[in-house]
Amino acid sequence: MAMTTCKCxxxxxxxxxxxxxxxxxxxxxxxxxxxxxxxxxxxxRGAKIYPIxxxxxxxxxxxxxxxxxxxxxxEGSVNVPINARVVDATGKVLMPxxxxxxxxxxxxxxPPPGGMGDVNEGSGPVQPQLRALDAINPDDPSIRIATTGxxxxxxxxxxxxxxxxxxxAYVKLxxxxxxxxxxxxxxxxxxxxxxxxxxxxARRNLAPMTRMEEAALARSTYIKAQxxxxxxxxxxxxxxxxxxxxxxxxxxxxxxxxxxVLDGKRIVQHHTHRNDDIMTVLRISDEFHYRVVLxxxxxxxLVADELAKRHVPVTLTIVDxxxxxxxxxxxxxxxxxxxxxxxVKVAINTDDNIDSSRFILxxxxxxxxxxxxxxxxxxxxxxxxxxMLDLGNRIGTLEHGKDAxxxxxxxxxxxxxxxxxxxxxxxxxxxxxxxPADLHYATGGFNVAGRYPKLEPAVVGEAP
Amino acid sequence: xxxxxxxxxxxxxxxxxxxxxxxxxxxxxxxxLYTMGNGPQGQPxxxxxxxxxxxxxxxxxRTPSGYIVLKAAYVTPGLIDAKTTAGISGAYNIPADQDQxxxxxPNTADVRVxxxxxxxxxxxxxxxxYGVTTIQASPGISNPIAGQAGIFKTVGPKTVGPTVDxxxxxxxxxxxxxxxxxxxxxxxxxxxxxTTRMMTAAIIRKALLDAQAYQKKWDDWNSSEKxxxxxxPARDLKQEPIVQALRGELPAIFNAYRADDIDTxxxxxxxxxxKFMLSSVTEGYLEPQVMRQSGAAALVGPTLQRLxxxxxxxxxxxxxxxxxxxxxxxxLMTGFEAYVPKNRVLLFEAAVxxxxxxxxxxxxxxxxxxxxKILGIADRVGTLExxxxxxxxxxxxxxxxxxxxxxxxxxxxKVSYQRx
Numbered sequence: 001m002a003m004t005t006c007k008c009x010x011x012x013x014x015x016x017x018x019x020x021x022x023x024x025x026x027x028x029x030x031x032x033x034x035x036x037x038x039x040x041x042x043x044x045r046g047a048k049i050y051p052i053x054x055x056x057x058x059x060x061x062x063x064x065x066x067x068x069x070x071x072x073x074x075e076g077s078v079n080v081p082i083n084a085r086v087v088d089a090t091g092k093v094l095m096p097x098x099x100x101x102x103x104x105x106x107x108x109x110x111p112p113p114g115g116m117g118d119v120n121e122g123s124g125p126v127q128p129q130l131r132a133l134d135a136i137n138p139d140d141p142s143i144r145i146a147t148t149g150x151x152x153x154x155x156x157x158x159x160x161x162x163x164x165x166x167x168x169a170y171v172k173l174x175x176x177x178x179x180x181x182x183x184x185x186x187x188x189x190x191x192x193x194x195x196x197x198x199x200x201x202a203r204r205n206l207a208p209m210t211r212m213e214e215a216a217l218a219r220s221t222y223i224k225a226q227x228x229x230x231x232x233x234x235x236x237x238x239x240x241x242x243x244x245x246x247x248x249x250x251x252x253x254x255x256x257x258x259x260x261v262l263d264g265k266r267i268v269q270h271h272t273h274r275n276d277d278i279m280t281v282l283r284i285s286d287e288f289h290y291r292v293v294l295x296x297x298x299x300x301x302l303v304a305d306e307l308a309k310r311h312v313p314v315t316l317t318i319v320d321x322x323x324x325x326x327x328x329x330x331x332x333x334x335x336x337x338x339x340x341x342x343x344v345k346v347a348i349n350t351d352d353n354i355d356s357s358r359f360i361l362x363x364x365x366x367x368x369x370x371x372x373x374x375x376x377x378x379x380x381x382x383x384x385x386x387x388m389l390d391l392g393n394r395i396g397t398l399e400h401g402k403d404a405x406x407x408x409x410x411x412x413x414x415x416x417x418x419x420x421x422x423x424x425x426x427x428x429x430x431x432x433x434x435x436p437a438d439l440h441y442a443t444g445g446f447n448v449a450g451r452y453p454k455l456e457p458a459v460v461g462e463a464p
Numbered sequence: 465x466x467x468x469x470x471x472x473x474x475x476x477x478x479x480x481x482x483x484x485x486x487x488x489x490x491x492x493x494x495x496x497l498y499t500m501g502n503g504p505q506g507q508p509x510x511x512x513x514x515x516x517x518x519x520x521x522x523x524x525x526r527t528p529s530g531y532i533v534l535k536a537a538y539v540t541p542g543l544i545d546a547k548t549t550a551g552i553s554g555a556y557n558i559p560a561d562q563d564q565x566x567x568x569x570p571n572t573a574d575v576r577v578x579x580x581x582x583x584x585x586x587x588x589x590x591x592x593x594y595g596v597t598t599i600q601a602s603p604g605i606s607n608p609i610a611g612q613a614g615i616f617k618t619v620g621p622k623t624v625g626p627t628v629d630x631x632x633x634x635x636x637x638x639x640x641x642x643x644x645x646x647x648x649x650x651x652x653x654x655x656x657x658x659t660t661r662m663m664t665a666a667i668i669r670k671a672l673l674d675a676q677a678y679q680k681k682w683d684d685w686n687s688s689e690k691x692x693x694x695x696x697p698a699r700d701l702k703q704e705p706i707v708q709a710l711r712g713e714l715p716a717i718f719n720a721y722r723a724d725d726i727d728t729x730x731x732x733x734x735x736x737x738x739k740f741m742l743s744s745v746t747e748g749y750l751e752p753q754v755m756r757q758s759g760a761a762a763l764v765g766p767t768l769q770r771l772x773x774x775x776x777x778x779x780x781x782x783x784x785x786x787x788x789x790x791x792x793x794x795x796l797m798t799g800f801e802a803y804v805p806k807n808r809v810l811l812f813e814a815a816v817x818x819x820x821x822x823x824x825x826x827x828x829x830x831x832x833x834x835x836x837k838i839l840g841i842a843d844r845v846g847t848l849e850x851x852x853x854x855x856x857x858x859x860x861x862x863x864x865x866x867x868x869x870x871x872x873x874x875x876x877x878k879v880s881y882q883r884x
Contacts, residue, residue, distance in 0.1 A: 104864075109773050110771055110777065111771055111772060111773050111776070111777040112772060112773075142771075145771075235522075253643030271558055298818050319804055319805045320768070320805040320808050320809050320812055321554060321587065321590055321591070321805040321806065321807055321808065321809055322586070322587075322590065322805065322806075323554070323555030323556070323557065323586070323587050323590075323803050323804070323805060324555070324557045324801065324803050324804035324805050324806035325803075326556050326557070326558065328804055329555060329556065330806075353770055353771070354803075354804055355769070356768065359768065359816075362637065362816075362866060364868045365865075365866035365867055368866070368867050369865075369866045369867040369868065369869065412868065414867055415865060416815045416816065416818070416819045416864050416865055416866055417818075417819045423466060442781075443780055443781045443782050443820060444771075444778065444779045444780035444781055444782070444783075445749070445750075445778045445780040446778075447777060448747075448750060448778050
């Protein structure tokens, strides 16, 4: 009897293994075909659709085949295949999955295990060899919580405690391993920071103690990277020329990642607040000709025209009130609107856990209340963030060929009374508010779900 | 017209001040008036103001002559933040402007918020621009016995003049006790007591016992026939406010996050028969009946509590709704924020509570009329009724929508903020 169970179990494991291998292979090959893991067709109909790539569609239809969007349009104008799985979203609102261009979910720990957890490597201010992906816990509740806020893709980053903090990870919020989560073929960004935060080393009598030293550290590191690149370029040239005795330079993990920055393959994701710190970022990125996205950019509105002229994008962290940090004292909800008006590409991020991922729509709504256009705010939540991660061809709008990442809302995206009802990633539902187990990640108390008392329906009022 | 040089600066100053500030008679017309007391709730209404007080409230909107007229789509009472460190925990978050936690002694019953409160702190003006006109400013969360809170009106960008003493609605409103992680973290890192929740409770119980003994000494001396001056007990500022609490003259506030810390608060309050409130109560929704039976009001919040510590990781957006539904008197608060942002805005906290079960009027009550009753200041604020202070907020739309705007804020009938 025991033997049989054992054999049975082993067989099951083998079958499962084979199946998962097959699925893995299929998904890889299908991804290349821009088709998705299966050919299952999904149709969402009845919702007001914000495709972002075009004007809103009052009664729209979205058709997805496998992981990809096949078509988006008005009811009747879109070819709806028979045998499709149909989701009725009449009276609801549908928009692309939100792209959070600055987050620490999965790496901070929920709750944080004391100190900064795995966010900031405190052993030195220059850490380009570090990879966020080596510290992200796919099972951390913060990732599931983020899906309840409508976020489908995030740029998970090391913290701002270092001048060069390490390599960021562009992930979809699904999957049980970091390898599952990573956006296929993405390599992530390079986190950098200036201003107050990296100066924490001063407490230990270490560099940097000043903004001047922060800039000097960044510059001297990129000069090293230039030299490293030159050595490898020379070596590769010699090899290409057929040289037999070319000496291979030693590999350096940090330098390899910085060469990707110099080559324009990896965008610098730069924490910076004060207007002069922003100009320092630009001075150094000009010197080394790398691409940069400004993060926080609290005082970016003070140099808006300069940023517009140089086509430097900004991803803003909107918070409840100013204060808490000297360099962020001029935080102002009007910033997003001012930058938008000046022609700067703006995204809105959570910097979770500075803002909660559950409230990223709220952050955008606050920006709208202070002068940003609704259209601009919707772009700031979706395509603009996607483009800041070099993922604009894949996500951020609802268009043929893009990933089937979308959210269904109970009402207008910027109303406080609106709830995210469903979150879909690659054509699969990852959050459903009507599922009690999911609901507790949206409202809180996920850890104590069993003890959670039920609200009487009368109390769960929606809009007045 | 002779203009003396001495008067000139004053005139220039007066010209710069909004005409409304000088007017004695103001009328506010609302399409949706929420008096939160007797009078219209959501219907058109008119509020009459003279000399900083509300003189009359009427249904419908009429424009009487002789009044300065203000109009808005939505009009509510000024909001009351039931517990915050605004005013003593400054925006810069540098040692120079942080006065909320005297971390040198776990018992700082003797400290008073009024002696640190900076009415011109930028975050006070900031919350005023979002309609918060009254706050209970409380010492922070570090000390088991943290000190004496006070209730103050807020100063907005357009407010001129008042001192802390003039702003005080109740210079001393409560004595604040802290349970849970903070005290043990603060003192644990200094290798001092408390390093456990047990010790935090023991420190509080000992202080209450000491105060009972102190009270007895004074009672004995007071009731002695001779009142021998040489035998008069020495005054002890640490004991006096605790004695007031033991006598039921000063409410106690127990700040607790985890459900079992809430239980500890109730246990201590019962042992010493304190009149008390519970604040923060992050896990209160796990035991609404226990809280209701304790008889204590709950200062709930912030709604957007971070999951940043073990004791707050079960925070629920529905907390206030569940407690209110169970019959617990609920006032909303923003509490203490250690980092960015440096404090929270009650209007936003209430909005999220409104959208998560508390409902529009429930959330409004929890930061106006109910809050005033709980804090014992309902004779002055919390509703728009004749005789009350003219603390009024004018909105261009549903106050809780993020896309709405505060148009004007009146404190004591004077405009403290006007939307530019």
